[in-house]
Amino acid sequence: MTRLSEATAAALPDAVARAGYDRAGQRIGIVHIGLGAFHRAHQAVYTDDAIAAGDRDWAIAAASLRSGGVHDQMAPQDGLYTVTERSSEGEAVRLIGAIRDVIVAAKTPERLAERLAAPDTRVVTLTVTEKGYWRRPDGATDLAGIVADGNSIYHYLAQAVVARQAAGHGPLTLVSCDNLPDNGRVLRAGVAAFLDHQGETAARQWFERDWRCPNTMVDRIVPAVTEADRAAVEAVLGMRDEAAVITEPYRQWVIEDDFAGDRPRWEVGGAQFVADVAPYETAKLRMLNGAHSALAYLGLEHGHEFVHQAVADPAIRPVVERLMRDEAATSFTAAEGQALGPYADALLARFANRTLEHRLSQIASDGSQKVGPRWLSSLAAHGGEAPATVTALAAWLRFIRTGSDASPDPRRAELAALWAQGDAAQVVDALFGHGGSMAGQWRPTEAQRQVLVREIEQ
Incomplete structure (x- = not known):
C-alpha cells in the first residue's frame, strides 16, 4: 500500500x-x-x-x-x-x-x-x-x-x-x-x-x-x-x-x-x-479534566472501557455532573462573559460522543500528577465540603491499590507501598494528614478524613 x-x-x-x-x-x-x-x-x-x-x-x-x-x-x-x-x-x-x-x-x-x-x-x-x-x-x-x-x-x-x-x-x-x-x-x-x-x-x-x-x-x-x-x-x-x-x-x-x-x-x-488565562485554565482543569478523571476511575470500576460508556452510566453521570456543576464550577471566579453552565452542557455532550473511542485507561494514567490541580484545588476552595469530588478521590485511591499496569504513574511504587503497609485510614493519613505528601494541596478535617475513609471502603 x-x-x-x-x-x-x-x-x-x-x-x-x-x-x-x-x-x-x-x-x-x-x-x-x-x-x-x-x-x-x-x-x-x-x-x-x-x-x-x-x-x-x-x-x-x-x-x-x-x-x-x-x-x-x-x-x-x-x-x-x-x-x-x-x-x-x-x-x-x-x-x-x-x-x-x-x-x-x-x-x-x-x-x-x-x-x-x-x-x-x-x-x-x-x-x-x-x-x-x-x-x-x-x-x-x-x-x-x-x-x-x-x-x-x-x-x-x-x-x-x-x-x-x-x-x-x-x-x-x-x-x-x-x-x-x-x-x-x-x-x-x-x-x-x-x-x-x-x-x-x-x-x-x-x-x-x-x-x-x-x-x-x-x-x-x-x-x-x-x-x-x-x-x-x-x-x-x-x-x-x-x-x-x-x-x-x-x-x-x-x-x-x-x-x-x-x-x-x-x-x-x-x-x-x-491578559489573564487563569479563569479559563481553572475551568478546564477542574470541570473538564476533573470530570474526565472521575469518569476514568469510576468507569473502570464499573467495567467500562470508554468515556462515552461511563458518562451514560446512571450510577456515574450524576456524580460527574455534581462534581462539574456544583463543585468545580463554583470553586473559582469566572471571567467576564465566561458562561460555565453552557460550558458544562457542552462538555457532557462531548463526553457522550460515541464516535470517539476515548479509553478510560488513557485518562487514568499518571493520576498522582493530576488529582491535585483537578480535584484537590476544588476541595480546598470548598473547605473540603465537595461530596462528589470526595467520591472521585476515593475511586482513585482504590484504583492505585490495584497497581494497574495499564495506567502507569510516576509514584506507583510509593503509592503501592502505602497500601501494602496499611489500610485505607493509614493511606489517607500518609497522603493528606500532618506531613502527608499531598497535605499541602488539601488537608481534611477529622470528620472529612472519616468520610473519605468510608468512601474508600464502601
Whole structure:
C-alpha cells in the first residue's frame, strides 16, 4: 500500500482538505518538545491555519524526548499526516503540513540543541504531560529528579538560554501547553532553577529579564489511535498514514498575550489571546479534566472501557455532573462573559460522543500528577465540603491499590507501598494528614478524613 508523503500527497482524494501553501518555502520558526497525538491535533493545526493565511516562516521542528515511535511514523512521510474529526454528524479529514522536521532527542540531542539555538527559532511549545515538569508533591521544582534524569526539558531549555546568549540571538517565548495551573510560571521556575544549578548566573539573569513563558489553556479530546483507526483512515485516503490522528471537531486555545518577540497568528485558527488565562485554565482543569478523571476511575470500576460508556452510566453521570456543576464550577471566579453552565452542557455532550473511542485507561494514567490541580484545588476552595469530588478521590485511591499496569504513574511504587503497609485510614493519613505528601494541596478535617475513609471502603 502507498504511504503518505510529499511524493504521494497529490493523489489524496478531493474530499481531504489541504492548506495548499508551499511547505518548502517555509523556514522553521517553532520548536515543539513532546511530539505526540495531542500536539498534532492541536498546536500544529493552529500553526497550519496561520501559515495557510500567509503567516510565513512558522514551520515546526518537533522533538520526542525519548521514544522514536512517532519519528518512525512521521519521518518517512516527510512530516505529513492527517487529522480526522469525528462526530455524530460524520467525519472530516484534513492534511497537515506544518511539521517540517522530526527529532528524537535521546538519539540526536545535538539536533534539538541546534534547533533551539537557531536564529530563526522564536517560539518553543511543549506538551510533555504533567510529569515532564518534575514537580515535587508540594509543587516545587524537583531539581534532584531533573539532574538524575539527564534528558529533561530543562536540560535542553537551559542549554538554549546559554547558547543563544553566547551567540547574540534573541530570547525565546516558551509556551507550555500542558494541563498544569500556571503552566508558564511552573516552566519558568524550572528553567531558572536548573540554570542556577549549573551556575549560569548571567544566563539566568537574561532569562528572567527577557524570555517569556505565558500561561495557556488547551482543550481538545484526542484519543489514542488504534490500528483499527489507521485502517479506517487508510480506506478513506487510499494510502497509509502511520501518523494519523483522530479527534473531535471542538478545539480551544487561550494564551496569555506575553511574548518575547513576534508570534504566529494563531488567532486565525481561533486561538484567544488574553491578559489573564487563569479563569479559563481553572475551568478546564477542574470541570473538564476533573470530570474526565472521575469518569476514568469510576468507569473502570464499573467495567467500562470508554468515556462515552461511563458518562451514560446512571450510577456515574450524576456524580460527574455534581462534581462539574456544583463543585468545580463554583470553586473559582469566572471571567467576564465566561458562561460555565453552557460550558458544562457542552462538555457532557462531548463526553457522550460515541464516535470517539476515548479509553478510560488513557485518562487514568499518571493520576498522582493530576488529582491535585483537578480535584484537590476544588476541595480546598470548598473547605473540603465537595461530596462528589470526595467520591472521585476515593475511586482513585482504590484504583492505585490495584497497581494497574495499564495506567502507569510516576509514584506507583510509593503509592503501592502505602497500601501494602496499611489500610485505607493509614493511606489517607500518609497522603493528606500532618506531613502527608499531598497535605499541602488539601488537608481534611477529622470528620472529612472519616468520610473519605468510608468512601474508600464502601
